[in-house]
Amino acid sequence: MFAARFDPTAIVDTSSNNANIEKKKVIPLKRTRDVKSDSEDGESDEEEEEEEIVIPQKKVEEDTEGESEESVKNEDEELEENDNEENNEDIKDDKHTLVMSRFHQTLSLQERISEKDKTSIDTTTTQSESVIDGDTNEENTHNLESIPQPDIVRADKSVKNAIEESHLTAWINTKKVYYDNTMIKLFDEYEDELTPKLLNNIKSNFSKETFSIQTILLDTALPILNRSMKLTKKNMTRRVGDMLINASTGSGKTLAYSVPIVQALSNRTVNRLRVLIIVPTKLLIQQVFETLNTLIKGTSLIITTAKMDQSLNEERRKLQQSEPDIFITTPGRLVDLLQMKSISLKNLKFLILDEADRLLNQSFQNWCSEIMSAINTDKTDRLPGNVIKMVFSATLSSDTQKLHDLHLYNPKLFLTDSVKLYNLPSTLQEYNISIPTAKSLYKPLLLVHLFPLLNDDSKLIVFVKSNEASLRLATLINIILQKKNMDSKISVESFNSNNSRAQNRKLVTDFSSSNENGMSVLITTDIMSRGIDITNVTDVINYDVPISSQQYVHRCGRTARAGASGNAYNYLVGKGERTFWSQHVSNDISRDINGHQPVVWSKVDDQNNKRGDGDGDVDMEADTNTQDTDTSEKYKSIIDISDDEDAIYKEALNELKELVAAK
Numbered sequence: 195m196f197a198a199r200f201d202p203t204a205i206v207d208t209s210s211n212n213a214n215i216e217k218k219k220v221i222p223l224k225r226t227r228d229v230k231s232d233s234e235d236g237e238s239d240e241e242e243e244e245e246e247i248v249i250p251q252k253k254v255e256e257d258t259e260g261e262s263e264e265s266v267k268n269e270d271e272e273l274e275e276n277d278n279e280e281n282n283e284d285i286k287d288d289k290h291t292l293v294m295s296r297f298h299q300t301l302s303l304q305e306r307i308s309e310k311d312k313t314s315i316d317t318t319t320t321q322s323e324s325v326i327d328g329d330t331n332e333e334n335t336h337n338l339e340s341i342p343q344p345d346i347v348r349a350d351k352s353v354k355n356a357i358e359e360s361h362l363t364a365w366i367n368t369k370k371v372y373y374d375n376t377m378i379k380l381f382d383e384y385e386d387e388l389t390p391k392l393l394n395n396i397k398s399n400f401s402k403e404t405f406s407i408q409t410i411l412l413d414t415a416l417p418i419l420n421r422s423m424k425l426t427k428k429n430m431t432r433r434v435g436d437m438l439i440n441a442s443t444g445s446g447k448t449l450a451y452s453v454p455i456v457q458a459l460s461n462r463t464v465n466r467l468r469v470l471i472i473v474p475t476k477l478l479i480q481q482v483f484e485t486l487n488t489l490i491k492g493t494s495l496i497i498t499t500a501k502m503d504q505s506l507n508e509e510r511r512k513l514q515q516s517e518p519d520i521f522i523t524t525p526g527r528l529v530d531l532l533q534m535k536s537i538s539l540k541n542l543k544f545l546i547l548d549e550a551d552r553l554l555n556q557s558f559q560n561w562c563s564e565i566m567s568a569i570n571t572d573k574t575d576r577l578p579g580n581v582i583k584m585v586f587s588a589t590l591s592s593d594t595q596k597l598h599d600l601h602l603y604n605p606k607l608f609l610t611d612s613v614k615l616y617n618l619p620s621t622l623q624e625y626n627i628s629i630p631t632a633k634s635l636y637k638p639l640l641l642v643h644l645f646p647l648l649n650d651d652s653k654l655i656v657f658v659k660s661n662e663a664s665l666r667l668a669t670l671i672n673i674i675l676q677k678k679n680m681d682s683k684i685s686v687e688s689f690n691s692n693n694s695r696a697q698n699r700k701l702v703t704d705f706s707s708s709n710e711n712g713m714s715v716l717i718t719t720d721i722m723s724r725g726i727d728i729t730n731v732t733d734v735i736n737y738d739v740p741i742s743s744q745q746y747v748h749r750c751g752r753t754a755r756a757g758a759s760g761n762a763y764n765y766l767v768g769k770g771e772r773t774f775w776s777q778h779v780s781n782d783i784s785r786d787i788n789g790h791q792p793v794v795w796s797k798v799d800d801q802n803n804k805r806g807d808g809d810g811d812v813d814m815e816a817d818t819n820t821q822d823t824d825t826s827e828k829y830k831s832i833i834d835i836s837d838d839e840d841a842i843y844k845e846a847l848n849e850l851k852e853l854v855a856a857k
């Protein structure tokens with residue numbers, strides 16, 4: 195289904211690969227109907243959903259094996275043939291014989307397995323028939339009676355249903371609060387609800403106007419918080435209740451929770467740990483810290499962040515020396531600190547989960563139940579609702595089980611009135627660049643071709659599938675740029691988790707402040723797709739397709755933030771990736787009707803009036819877009835490769851290969 199991805203060794207050694215390709219035939223996975231699945235969610239209730247997830251993962255595995263273009267083409271063809279199988283009984287082509295025979299083997303194996311299943315069900319349900327073919331086997335039993343077997347323990351449906359129901363009610367009972375992009379206010383309108391210091395810090399460091407998610411949260415939370423603080427702090431958390439917030443990337447969620455927190459802490463007299471903010475990555479800790487630190491200027495509040503480069507004992511000593519009001523951490527570090535009794539949650543009032551869907555998908559160290567039980571143990575008030583939980587994401591999980599684990603109390607769900615799962619910022623312009631399968635091995639070069647079409651001072655984040663791919667692609671692009679004398683104006687770096695923390699921090703700092711130095715390109719993986727707020731990222735390139743709509747939303751969300759404009763360029767190779775994007779990515783996404791809609795860049799074969807990309811298919815989505823001359827020209831300049839460039843590219847690949855071999 196998926197076309198070949200960049201593998202430098204594959205292009206150099208195509209001849210030697212051919213022998214292996216012949217041997218390596220794969221039974222294709224049959225594509226199933228459209229299912230709104232999201233592998234990041236790990237929702238595997240239905241088999242079909244699992245299969246949807248497996249397809250791209252399988253591709254990733256194959257990619258790492260360095261499969262050549264040809265083998266992938268075979269796989270594409272096989273998949274299509276499998277789809278048409280019922281109408282195509284007369285397959286004589288030798289190269290498909292092996293595939294067909296394995297297919298039949300699988301079918302007969304499946305028949306045998308289901309036959310066996312049937313038998314075992316019959317056997318277990320009727321105890322008296324426990325000896326198979328009882329009559330004929332009688333002489334073999336030597337008059338021994340079969341050992342009495344206990345009844346099969348079957349899942350008690352009523353219990354299971356009750357559990358499911360209670361999980362569902364956690365969601366159904368959630369009060370929905372709708373908001374829309376027009377709900378913008380002046381922060382001054384909250385003059386009566388915010389301390390003058392806080393109001394001033396907001397206006398001088400962020401903006402005079404709210405973003406819509408901030409408006410709705412401030413409107414909902416501030417009056418109750420302030421009233422509760424004035425009356426009696428007792429039951430304060432219960433009066434507010436928990437909040438689930440679904441808001442697009444770059445919509446200002448950090449400020450949306452930071453303002454009520456700082457306001458609520460404005461009256462406190464001693465430093466006690468009252469707010470715990472949990473984020474999924476180390477990178478995000480610093481970012482959240484910076485926002486909060488700006489807001490507390492002029493107050494005596496203490497914010498501490500988890501320091502992963504410090505030993506746990508050292509961190510414990512510091513936390514105990516000076517107890518913070520707000521602690522920002524990742525879940526793993528928090529569990530370590532809780533287990534060492536380095537922090538107490540006795541005074542906790544707020545628990546914030548930022549990028550909550552990602553957090554809730556991380557089950558390591560059982561962090562969620564560890565925190566819940568620590569809250570229960572440490573707090574004297576053990577009744578539900580003893581802590582206000584605020585759960586934020588641009589792609590909030592609707593997995594009731596996961597939300598149920600948070601023991602939500604009287605939750606409100608804030609969301610926009612959209613039928614689709616996720617929203618993209620209306621200022622984002624998406625471009626789908628159709629890469630013919632035959633040109634997939636030139637993908638790095640086709641990425642270089644995009645650079646001259648962008649502004650000279652553009653800031654690009656390129657998303658690839660792995661650390662290794664990020665490193666190699668960055669090296670290769672630098673070699674190509676050098677050979678084309680384009681390297682002085684374009685800097686290309688790889689941000690990956692193999693780099694040291696200091697290296698990565700420096701990369702981000704340089705990238706963030708690189709405006710006047712020409713074009714900056716950061717090639718990275720999904721470690722940068724969540725929450726990272728770098729101002730003025732002009733373009734996001736999905737060089738490797740994201741594995742889910744959720745991931746796509748977060749990647750694209752690195753640009754077009756806070757109302758700025760931005761572009762997402764999606765490199766879609768062959769029919770497989772185009773179909774995947776339109777059916778499994780784009781389908782889940784809601785776009786503002788007054789905002790941008792995706793534009794397709796693909797070749798139009800004038801004579802046949804269909805996409806002439808060598809795949810022999812007509813791109814349905816592309817047909818709905820009429821390409822103007824300018825777009826056609828731009829597309830041509832990306833896709834066309836001159837003989838000179840072909841030679842340069844091959845030289846560059848050889849250089850890369852030598853570099854890799856030398857390591």
Ligand SMILES: Nc1ncnc2c1ncn2[C@@H]1O[C@H](COP(=O)(O)OP(=O)(O)OP(=O)(O)O)[C@@H](O)[C@H]1O
Nearest residue numbers: 401403404405443444445446447448588725727756
């Ligand atoms: N009211 C505002 N006016 C102007 N800029 C704002 C406002 N609120 C927040 N911002 C800025 O908007 C940017 C995005 O905010 P933030 O990082 O909180 O987004 P987010 O919703 O958390 O995005 P993501 O889902 O990608 O994590 C930040 O640079 C922040 O400083």
